[in-house]
Amino acid sequence: MDITAILGVILALAAVLGGNYLEGGQFAELLNLPAAAIVIGGTLAAAIIQSPAQDVARAVKLLGWAFGSNKQDLAGRIDRIVKWCVVARRKGLLALEKEAEKESDPFVKAGLLLLADGKGPEVIRSSLEVELITVEQRDLQAAKVIESMGGYAPTLGIIGAVLGLIHVMSNLTDPNGLSAGIATAFVATIYGIGIANLFLIPVANKIKNLVLLRYQYQEMVLEGLMFIAEGQNPKAIQQRLQGYLR
Incomplete structure (x- = not known):
C-alpha cells in the first residue's frame, strides 16, 4: 500500500473540510446526494461512452495500482540478474528454467524461459519488446480514461x-425548496472541481509515472537478459546495469 498517496488524499480532504470549518461552515452542508449523483454518475457515464469497455476496466484496475505497493527494486533486480548469469555460466542456460519458476513477474519469467530455450539475443529482444510496448500503451490509454474523467467532472x-438553480427558480414560493436547490447548485460545483483536481487528474498523472518507472525497470531486465544471452561475464553486467540506478 502506498502510504504517501493515501496521505495525499487525506490531506486534500482535510484542506477542503478544514477551510470550510474555518469559514464557519458545517460538514453536513457539504453532503448532498443529488449533487454527488449528478457529478459522479455523469462523469462515469461520459467515460464509458468515450472509451472502449476494456480501457474502462483497465482504468479501474489501475486505480488500485496507484494506491497499492508499486515500488520497483532496481538494485535487488540487478543482483538477481547477476545471479542468473552465474547460474548460466556454471550450469548452462537450461538451468534458468528453475529460476523462472521462482518468478512471479510474467515479463521476467518469459525472458528467462526464452534464455533457457537457447534463443538468441535478437529473438529475445524482439519478443519481449512487443510485450513491453503493448502493456505500456495499454496502461497509458487507461490512464487517459481517468484523466478525461478529470475533464468531465x-x-x-x-x-x-444549473439544475439546482432551475430548481430554485421553479420554487420561489417555497423556502425549503429554495435552500435545497441552492445547496445542490453550489455543492455540485465543489464536487466537480474537487474530484477532478484533488483526485482524478493527480491519480492519472501518478499512473503515467508508474508506467514509465515500470518501463525503465523492464527495459533494464531486458538488457540484462540480452547480456546473459551474449555471454558477458557477471562483473561486466553489474557495471553496465548500475546506470539504471542513477
Whole structure:
C-alpha cells in the first residue's frame, strides 16, 4: 500500500473540510446526494461512452495500482540478474528454467524461459519488446480514461449547479425548496472541481509515472537478459546495469 498517496488524499480532504470549518461552515452542508449523483454518475457515464469497455476496466484496475505497493527494486533486480548469469555460466542456460519458476513477474519469467530455450539475443529482444510496448500503451490509454474523467467532472458540476438553480427558480414560493436547490447548485460545483483536481487528474498523472518507472525497470531486465544471452561475464553486467540506478 502506498502510504504517501493515501496521505495525499487525506490531506486534500482535510484542506477542503478544514477551510470550510474555518469559514464557519458545517460538514453536513457539504453532503448532498443529488449533487454527488449528478457529478459522479455523469462523469462515469461520459467515460464509458468515450472509451472502449476494456480501457474502462483497465482504468479501474489501475486505480488500485496507484494506491497499492508499486515500488520497483532496481538494485535487488540487478543482483538477481547477476545471479542468473552465474547460474548460466556454471550450469548452462537450461538451468534458468528453475529460476523462472521462482518468478512471479510474467515479463521476467518469459525472458528467462526464452534464455533457457537457447534463443538468441535478437529473438529475445524482439519478443519481449512487443510485450513491453503493448502493456505500456495499454496502461497509458487507461490512464487517459481517468484523466478525461478529470475533464468531465467540473463540467458535470456546472450542470449540477444549473439544475439546482432551475430548481430554485421553479420554487420561489417555497423556502425549503429554495435552500435545497441552492445547496445542490453550489455543492455540485465543489464536487466537480474537487474530484477532478484533488483526485482524478493527480491519480492519472501518478499512473503515467508508474508506467514509465515500470518501463525503465523492464527495459533494464531486458538488457540484462540480452547480456546473459551474449555471454558477458557477471562483473561486466553489474557495471553496465548500475546506470539504471542513477
